[in-house]
Amino acid sequence: MLITTLVGPGPRAVWDREPLGPLVERERELGVLGELARRTAAGHPGFAVIQGPDGIGKTALLHSHAADSRSLGLRVLETRAVGQPHPLGTVGALWKAMTSDVDSPPPSWRPMPADALRSRETLRGLLADWHEAVRAAAVRGPLLITVDDAHEADPESLRFLAHTTRGPAESPVLLVLARRIGSEWTALDEVMAQPPWLVVRPRPLTRSGIGRVARQLTGADGDARFQEDCLAATNGNPLLVTGLVTALREHGLALTGTSLDSASDHDLPAFRVRVARLLHRQPVLTIQTARAMAVLDGGADNEVCARLARADTTTFVRSQHALDCLGLVRSSPGADAWSFTHLAVRNAVLADMSAEHRAAMHGRAARLLYDSGAPAAQIAEHLLRSGVAADQPWARAVLREAARKETLQGSVSHAVRLLRPCAPEGAEDTWDPALVAELGIAESTVDTAASIRHLTSVWDRVSRPDLRLAALGALVGGLTRTGQVGRAVALLHQHRSATSGLGQVTASAQLLEAQLLMAATDNRDAYTELLRTAPLGLDLSGHTPGERALLAWRAVISVARMDRVPESLRAADTVLRRGTPTTDSPTSMATAASALMYADRPHEAEYVYRQLIDGTDTMFDQAYASLLALSAEAYERLGALDQALRSSAKALRKTRTARYTRHDALPLAVRLHVFLDQGDLAAATALASEIPDAGIDDAWQWNELLCARGRLRLARNEPEAALRDLVECGRRQRAWQRTNPAVSFWWYWAGQAHLSMGDRIAAVELGEWAVDLARPAGFLSTLGTGLELLAEAGCERDRPVLLEEAETVLTQTRAALVLARVRVARGRALQQAGHTEAARAVLRQGWEDTYALGARSLHATAHQSLVAAGARPRRAGSRRAGALTRSEQQVARLAAEGRSNAEIAESLFVTRRTVEAHLTSVYRKLGLSGRRELRGAMADRGKGITPARQETW
Missing domain, CATH: 3.40.50.300 (P-loop containing nucleotide triphosphate hydrolases)
Known part of the structure; x- marks a missing residue:
């Protein structure tokens, strides 16, 4: 043509x-x-x-x-x-x-x-x-x-x-x-x-010329960015321009810059044929140059690339200039480096090579790069693409080095890809046991069945103590996750018996038991069986990392079950007091902090999460995203909505839409809750639409997402659908023995759904269940929330009294949003009871609090109630986060000086309870976790330094 x-x-x-x-x-x-x-x-x-x-x-x-x-x-x-x-x-x-x-x-x-x-x-x-x-x-x-x-x-x-x-x-x-x-x-x-x-000499096409070509072929010129990018991708070569436009048309893609960006993700036959035609009309060395550049993809200097093309450097550079004239490559300004004009060009060059030829060139490239001293990760990629087993010592060494680095950076899946060529299936017995053990350990979180197979085959032959222990931990965890609790426990007992009397190894047995408990949380049947048979003693001293890890898991399990709560909290405090991010794993410390959060102490848990996140090595740890998600949940419970959105967004940063897994469930749930707290129903609906029902399996991590989705449906006036989600959440929580009402507030929203459907009795039952468990345990946020539900479900006469008690309880906590919600509800109840002046005072406080927190929907409700009570509220801008009242400033200043609560109360002629309430408000407004941070914050305020304005996410 x-x-x-x-x-x-x-x-x-x-x-x-x-x-x-x-x-x-x-x-x-x-x-x-x-x-x-x-x-x-x-x-x-x-x-x-x-x-x-x-x-x-x-x-x-x-x-x-x-x-x-x-x-x-x-x-x-x-x-x-x-x-x-x-x-x-x-x-x-x-x-x-x-x-x-x-x-x-x-x-x-x-x-x-x-x-x-x-x-x-x-x-x-x-x-x-x-x-x-x-x-x-x-x-x-x-x-x-x-x-x-x-x-x-x-x-x-x-x-x-x-x-x-x-x-x-x-x-x-x-x-x-x-x-x-x-x-x-x-x-x-x-x-x-x-x-x-x-x-x-015919000249290359200009941008307007590309537009005219596009119009001839498709009827549309394409936008300005498409014309500019197409010119850069083809150097104005009409053959390439025609092929690229035709390829986009065949794929139904519009002629836009965005479509051109995604062109490399598609197979473009029309473009590939034209690139191949240009290449095949060139001298052999020019073709070899293009193929060498495509294989190395800018990952080597000209000398290595020339050797891969089997040419001397001078001839290689001359061939690059020829490719430049064709519009296939371009040189970087001011640098002796060449690259393809577009990724689709490189893909076309690679597609023009047979699979065998491509694999052979990748193998040669790996050796050339190894000889030139290139980084292990770069060499390893070519070894993987060569498609052959790493049967040479240098190749195995490179792959192992690259795999270890990927593991440290949290890319375990890639580490497995790197190690598998070192131990082909069926030949494990012929390879180094340590290498197979490393592969099995890496596979433990990626391919459990393969991990068990590999570790079982070499565990008895691994001689290095640290690697043997790590292999045993991965094997025990894999067996537990697949429901083989008996085998896992037997291995643990075998290890304990073989090392009895050796203190150092006894600690390792405790660490293994902690890993067993952690692995069981991935399999409900295994979890149930293990909790039925395993001891959950909380009397360990916590002197070793193994003891602390075991204490942390036992504590969080016990708190979730409402079992020996005071002892569990003491155990969690022991872990956090004696452990450090340098001696203990972030997972065990975060687990101890979660026990505190489940005990209605989210401010303490958030402080631990933040310390772990700020650790220098945590960014590369697999637990990093989990820490961000837990931190987001703590922020949401504290009413710090902007911070909750930021942390949850970071936790989901590497996750693609519609590919959410159980590990993404918590940050997704937090975002749904926060959007609803902010009154942004559209954002919550859009997020929920991205989560396929098919992806929600039996894992406990999805429970809170069901709660958040049920709350969304309640906000959309779909109480029956909401109740189905919320009741299912409660059923799953009980199945996982998470019977503490502070673990999840599904019961509160289920009660609201019952009220929407006119079933007050069911709502009262849920409220009484939560209050009966929370009051003796001292779970104040849960108690206040339960009293709020009882007030809404009970008779109108008792409502102000119950809400007053709920407000009194909640002022002792950092649950700012729940407190604001209760205040608005109490103000409305007082207004309905005819106490107009008192209603105005309470509503105004709730109105200001909801504005400071960014709870727009609740703030609108408070505003309407204030107007109905005869008030004329103006702009609510005086009380934002960080703005302290005079009394709060006095209490904060004395506390920063080191005074105890009793001393502050005596000097200001108030009760200790008043001091505690003021300090709680100060910590919430300034975003502090306790007295340890108060002195610096007050010093900054004394210098005129105000808290940075929170970023809107």
Whole structure:
């Protein structure tokens, strides 16, 4: 197809064996050639060469010029040099055409053997005959002779064409040749440098030219960014432009910059074919250069890349310049580096190679990079793509080094990919046991079945103590997660018996037991069986990391079950007091902090999470996202909505939409809750629509997401659907033995759903259940929330009293949003009871608190209630986070000086309970976790430093 595209200040065409279309941006070139044709029509000779890289449109320009010449009355003889391997084959084809219809023919063309052409006399005679044939043809009228792909003509024909200018003077003959730039053509080059030869160089397409090509092919020009990026991706080569636009059209993609960005994610046959066509017309070394660059993808210097292409550096650089002329690569400004113009070009070059050839080149690239001292990760990628087992010591060493680094950075899946070539399936017995153990440990969180298989095969042969212990931990965890609790416990007992009496190893047994408890949380049946048989003693001293890890897991399990809560909290405090991020794993410390959060102490838990997140190495730990999610939940419970959104967004940063797993459930639930707390129903609905029901399995991590989704449906006036989600959440919590009402507040929202459906009895039952458990345990936030539910579900007469008790309880906590909600509810209850003045005071406080917290929906409710109570509220801007009242400032200043609560109460003539309430409010407003941070915060305030404005997320 011959698709012509106008490019640059001149036209451009692409020879693709289809009917010729209108040229694009070739007006200048056609004008020059047209002037030559008009001179020939007037009886003067002319000689021109169209030269440029492949794909620039030489053939299309030649054909368009021939069509224009016919309209001027010129007879046209056309030939293509390709396929003329015999001596004088190209000239012979033209000779036959010229003499076929001449009345007095000159000597006709007679093929001659190559030996005969070696005679100078014979060549001189043939040249004279050629000139006579041209003259005789011109006698009948002006003549245009075109030769396409002249650089592929045989040497003898090139000499004859070069001497055409020395033929009969003033014959009306126009000779136009098309040649590839950079091709060897000595015979013509010598002549072309002299008049009367004219050289025409088609220019690349411009942005507007690309738009015109796009309009011809699709009917649309494409946006400005598409034209700019397409120009950068093709260097204005019309063949590539046409292929790229056609490929986007075939995939139904709009001609936009965004579509072009995503083009590399698709297989683009139309574009791939054109890139391959350009390459296959180049010298072998140029093809090898393109393939070497595609395999290395900018990951090596020119010397290594040249060696991969099996070329010397000088030849390699020359080939890169040739690829640049084609529009396939470009050089970086100011640097001796080359890259493909677009990832789709590299993909096309790779696709043009067979799988075997690609794998072999990746294998060679790995060795060349290894010899040049490249980083292990870079070498490892080529080893993986070579598709062969790492049977060489250097290759195994590289893969293991890269895998260890990936593990430290939390990319365990990639570490497994790196290690598996070191131990092919079925050959584990022939490899180093330590290597197979490393593979099994890495697989423990990626492919549990493979991990168990590999670790079982080599565990008895691993001699290094630290690796043996790590392998045992991974094996015990894998067995537990797959429900094989008996085998896991037996291995644990075996290890304990073999190391009895050795204190250091006894601690390792405790650490293994902690890992067993952690692994059981991934399998409900295993979890249930383990809790039925395993001891959950809380009397360990916590002197070793193993003891602290075991204490942390036992404590959080006991708190979740409402079992021995005071002892569990003491155990969690012991873990956090004696452990540090440098001696203990972040997981065990975060687990202890979760026990505090489940005991209605989210401010203490948040402080621990923040300390762990701020750890220098935590960014690369697998627990990092979990810590962010837990921190987000603590912030949400404290009413710090902006901070909750920021932390949950960071936790989900590496997760793609619609690929959420159980590990993403908590931050998703937090975001749903916060959107609803803020009154942003649209954002909550949009987020919920991204979570497929099919992805919610039996794991406990999804429980809170069901609660949040039920709350969303309640906000959308779908109480029946909401109740289904909330009741299911409660059922799953009980199945996982998470019967503490402070673990999840599903029961509160289920009570609200019952109230929406008119079932007060069910709501009262849920409220009484929560209050009966929370009051003796001292879970104040849960108690206040339960009293709020009872007040709404009970009789109207008791409502103010219950809400007053709830407010009193909640003022002792940091649950700012729940406290604000209760205040608004109490104000409305007082108004309904006829206590207007008291209602105004309470509502105004709730109105200001909800504004400071950003709870827009609740703030609107408070505003309406204030107006209904006869108040005229103005802008609620005076009490934002960080703005302390005079009493709070006095209490905070004395506390920062080191005074105890009793001393502060005595000096200010107030009760200790008042001091505690003021300090709680100070901590919440300033975003502090306790007295340890208060001194610095008050010092900053004394210097006029105000808290930074919170970012809206």
